[in-house]
Amino acid sequence: MTSTDARPVNVLLAEDEESFVDALVVGLGREGFHVTVARDGIEALRLFEESEPDLVLLDLMLPKMSGIDVCRAIRTHSNVPIIMVTAKSAEIDTVVGLEVGADDYVAKPYRLRELVARIRAVLRRGTTGAPSELAEERRGSEPEEGTREAGEVRVDLDRRRVFVRGEEVHLRRKEFELLALLVENAGRVLTRDILIDRIWGADYIGDTKTLDVHVKRLRSRIEEDPSHPLLITTVRGVGYRFDAAPVRR
Numbered sequence: 001m002t003s004t005d006a007r008p009v010n011v012l013l014a015e016d017e018e019s020f021v022d023a024l025v026v027g028l029g030r031e032g033f034h035v036t037v038a039r040d041g042i043e044a045l046r047l048f049e050e051s052e053p054d055l056v057l058l059d060l061m062l063p064k065m066s067g068i069d070v071c072r073a074i075r076t077h078s079n080v081p082i083i084m085v086t087a088k089s090a091e092i093d094t095v096v097g098l099e100v101g102a103d104d105y106v107a108k109p110y111r112l113r114e115l116v117a118r119i120r121a122v123l124r125r126g127t128t129g130a131p132s133e134l135a136e137e138r139r140g141s142e143p144e145e146g147t148r149e150a151g152e153v154r155v156d157l158d159r160r161r162v163f164v165r166g167e168e169v170h171l172r173r174k175e176f177e178l179l180a181l182l183v184e185n186a187g188r189v190l191t192r193d194i195l196i197d198r199i200w201g202a203d204y205i206g207d208t209k210t211l212d213v214h215v216k217r218l219r220s221r222i223e224e225d226p227s228h229p230l231l232i233t234t235v236r237g238v239g240y241r242f243d244a245a246p247v248r249r
């Protein structure tokens, strides 16, 4: 890691009470967050798609569509961190019981400091595929954005998500970086040296078996039959190649 990317963490705030909105926009802004505000549940879903936030702060009681339904809708296709805000602490038990998929819950009234601490904790915990991880640790020098697609594999660099044959697979950080690099260079052989250099850095001093271990794990997650890999091919003595159009027998 050479430098930390300065991209601010984008928070989508779904809240219909103006006093809370004003306080949070100012307070979270001061903490370095960029805040997008939605005043009702429908708008929250629309802005979620538009602004692709790193975290959602979701009020339980929203006009047009409840926070619970918004949370469920987001969870059908994203594991972005969500903090649910309830009017009373008593509501938390109910909401947690519904298992809507939020990462944390905060009851009104809350202190800004407490909320910020929760936000940072949730972002730190992250999930594979959470953009927050990327925002914190993305390398400064490389333009890592957009989507890379090759055959059956789609890699979403912005949101750090991977889809294989239409299904999302969850990868660890290095597995993700390795796959992204291979997919980006689909059809070309990448030498072991290049892969190790790009994924682990030129100053990597570990065993070169690390690369093979990661390739093996990656295959177990994306290949239909990991013992007969078709997507990631070993080029003996050289390196690996990603095949966008594997021949199935």
Ligand code: CA
Binding pocket: 015, 016, 017, 059, 060, 061, 062
């Ligand atoms: Ca409300």
